[in-house]
Amino acid sequence: MSKSFLDKLKDIVTDEQVLTAHSELIPYESDGLTAFKALPRAVVLPNKQSEVISIVRLCHEHSVPFVARGSGTSLSGGSLPNERGIVIGLNRLNSILDLNIEERYAVVECGVINNDVSEASKHYGLHYAPDPSSQLVCTIGGNVAFNSGGAHCLKHGMTSNHVLGIKAVLPDGTVVQIGGHSLDSVGPDLVGLFVGSEGLFGIALEIILRLVPMPExxxxxxxxxxxxxxxxxxxxxxxxxxxxxxxxxxxxxxxxxxxxxxxxxxxxxxxxxxxxxxxxxxxxxxxxxxxxxxxxxxxxxxxxxxxxxxxxxxxxxxxxxxxxxxxxxxxxxxxxxxxxxxxxxxxxxxxxxxxxxxxxxxxxxxxxxxxxxxxxxxxxxx
CATH class of the missing domain: 3.40.462.10 (FAD-linked oxidases, C-terminal domain)
Structure with a gap:
């Protein structure tokens, strides 16, 4: 990886947000599936969506592979780095942008923790149903990538049953908005295509989640x-x-x-x-x-x-x-x-x-x- 590429990364974010030292990269060499490891060339930790978009565009221009990472709880190598590329850590994009109680949906960034959505909405008698075992630490972005389920998916379904819309950046840096704020969005089910695609189609930046009433x-x-x-x-x-x-x-x-x-x-x-x-x-x-x-x-x-x-x-x-x-x-x-x-x-x-x-x-x-x-x-x- 060229120095000029790293310099351009640091133009997008600060020097402190780009990790290159061996000791800094070790925590990112695997996810929960520790049997498989690979050391990335660098890890970049953006603070906002615009930085993620710029980083993806830079990677596309320089043909540098990138892997998105949330909390790294995947047990199937979902965030295993490419040794020739970088890891984009998304935990800092952790804002709940909107909580619409009347229409029963939440708009969240990809780094929001799964359980935090239910914590934010429980005071209104609502919750986010998918509950992976790692729900106290896993991110919504990771849940979307893997179509996560959880213990209660038998009745409530998987992540795909609870995502209404997605704002995503594609691998070439194009930003798209698919779906909407309800299940009645017209056109092909691109949300269903994106959920569970394991990063193949890009990075989900914002996700519109369906909230359901708490049971009696x-x-x-x-x-x-x-x-x-x-x-x-x-x-x-x-x-x-x-x-x-x-x-x-x-x-x-x-x-x-x-x-x-x-x-x-x-x-x-x-x-x-x-x-x-x-x-x-x-x-x-x-x-x-x-x-x-x-x-x-x-x-x-x-x-x-x-x-x-x-x-x-x-x-x-x-x-x-x-x-x-x-x-x-x-x-x-x-x-x-x-x-x-x-x-x-x-x-x-x-x-x-x-x-x-x-x-x-x-x-x-x-x-x-x-x-x-x-x-x-x-x-x-x-």
Whole structure:
């Protein structure tokens, strides 16, 4: 990378916003997938949208590859640098530009933290539904790039179901506005094309997010099972009974022990697996559903069932699940996250097969995943 290119970068931002020292670049060599690393030539930290646009245009003019980065929580190498290029860090673009309560939308910059949107809107009885495990630190821009979901995507859907419009800078520096402030925008669904494109089409600078009302009530349950297969079969039984929980999550024994060593959520460490199920909606409705749910849980072989009686107990149950991926670092220096989907009816047998292969080849595999839609995350530890 030429000195003239770096000088031009520093003309766009200050010298302090361009990192080139080896010690400064190390934190950017990987994201949450630490098995793969690459050192960029430089990292630039813009403070505003106009700087991002100018940086992208400069990269295009000089044929310098760039990778956008938010909080670096991706577990699939999403912000892995190009060794010939630069990283554009976007955390400083962190303003909530508009909060329209009447029309139920928020306009945010790409560096806004996911959970901050819900915190800003909760006083008005609204929230932003997608809740990735890293929602306390991950950015909306990263969520858009990966079409992030979360534990509650079973009922609420993915990021793509909650993005109304995007202002983006394309790889050549062109700025475009796609979508709008409602789901009724005319023309082709370019927003749907952009969300989940993993940076291929450019950088989202501003995002218009759909906000949804907070539910009247929750019922959250933690069930312990002797085996992963039984927990998986319980998921099918719940759906077959006509229930549609907001979330259903499963963790295996290896993950449970890691979580308890770090988060202390009160999970039974003797369990082969735990299943978290959450219902939400009108209180009268969910109380009836909860009675049916408990009956199914016990009939499916659960030997220990805990129900959250207040918001603090609910938060503790979810604290364990949200902290699961980070907790795995307590028991292994590195792991590779797998991501696959199987029919719910085959969930139990798929989990049994994973256990069998793990034992056969002596490979530790920690399972923690969205059980409601059969989205498996076997984490291979090494």
């Amino acid at each position: 009530g929750f019922r959250t349950l933690l069930a312990a099972y002797p085996s992963m297969e039984q927990a998986g079969d319980a998921v099918s039984s719940i759906i077959d009974a006509g229930l549609l929980p907001t979330a259903m999550e499963i963790m295996d024994n290896l993950t449970i022990k890691a979580v308890e060593a770090t988060v202390h959520a009160g999970y039974p460490t003797d369990a082969g697996a735990v299943l978290i199920v959450e219902l939400e909606g009108e209180i009268v409705e969910i109380e009836e559903e909860f009675k049916c749910l408990r009956k199914i849980i016990y009939e499916s072989g659960a030997y220990n069932v805990t129900s959250a009686n207040n918001q603090n107990e609910r938060a503790l149950i979810w604290k364990g699940r949200k902290g699961a991926f980070g907790a795995l670092g307590k028991i292994s220096p590195a792991y590779i996250v797998q991501d696959g989907v199987v029919p719910r009816s085959q969930l139990g047998s798929a989990l049994a097969e994973i256990d069998s292969l793990s034992e056969k080849y002596g490979i530790r595999v920690a399972n923690v995943f969205h059980a409601g839609d059969g989205n498996l995350h076997p984490n291979v530890l090494f």
